[in-house]
Amino acid sequence: MKNPVWTTIDFDAPGIQSDFARVPHSSDTSAYGWIPVPMLCLNGGRGGPTALFTAGTHGDEYEGQVALRKLVHDLAKTKLQGRVIILPALNRPAVAAGRRNSPLDGGNLNRVFPGDLQGGPTAVIAHYVATELFPLADVIIDLHSGGSSLDYLPMALAHPGRNETEAEAVRRLLTSFGAPYSALTDGAGGGAGATLYAAAEQAGIPAITTELGSGSTLSEAGLAIAESGVRRVLRDYGIAPDFDAPEGRTIRFARFLGRGDTIYSPCDGLFEPFVKPGEQVAPGQKAGAIHRLDNALARPIELEFPSSGIVAFRRFPTLTSTGDALFGLMVEAQN
């Protein structure tokens, strides 16, 4: 079945077009209406590769949303040798609500790929991206951050590719983007195969995602990584050859440790962390404590790191429930 999402954008037409991915949504107040997911197409009209950049896949992650909105203005002044398709607020209902997930259907857009036409608006957006936009794209970047619940070490992440050719293409993209850390992952700690970048891997398109900030605010450092990264990629892939971007950065490759090395909260309470993202930790080192809500006399529950590694993320809010991920670890790797 053809995706019901529509747009006035003609992706083959040269120049700048701004419209929406118009996602039909029949509500109490709008029987025949559509959700306006902002979409821009900048086409140099001379052939060349296509970059697909998305942000706002989670509505409460802001560095990517702002970086892509700023990028549009720079691209408008630059000669393009290819095409750039930008959706800076991919889950528009979640962005408008300042929430990770859509208030319309509770959908987590980075957990429903490759999408479902029978699902709610979130699954329909995923289906549109996977079936209509992926076939146009040669390179894909989906910009995320820690959002409301996580404090993240700034990094780029990618699935490793299904063969050596794809692995090489992924390494090229990670190197060009140039985040301080680049991690290869199977996504097991997060959305596994249901994320945008996992679906892109299955479509054979080199794709990366990012983690660029902490809490539902804008990190200056994370924004700078996003802005310089997308500019470098557009330059290195020959789409915006005149773009300048800072060089001289050091890229370290890393690998996430699995669930067994992730610390989850054993009870409800107040989370007191003892270390920050980026710190190197050792087995048995104190990670933090949980102060029980209901018994102030009880000793806090102390948590220890099960293995050595670099703290990739920690929980951001203090109020914590059983099962919340408190710390995740990664190790440096040769790639």
Ligand SMILES: [Zn+2]
């Ligand atoms: Zn996210």
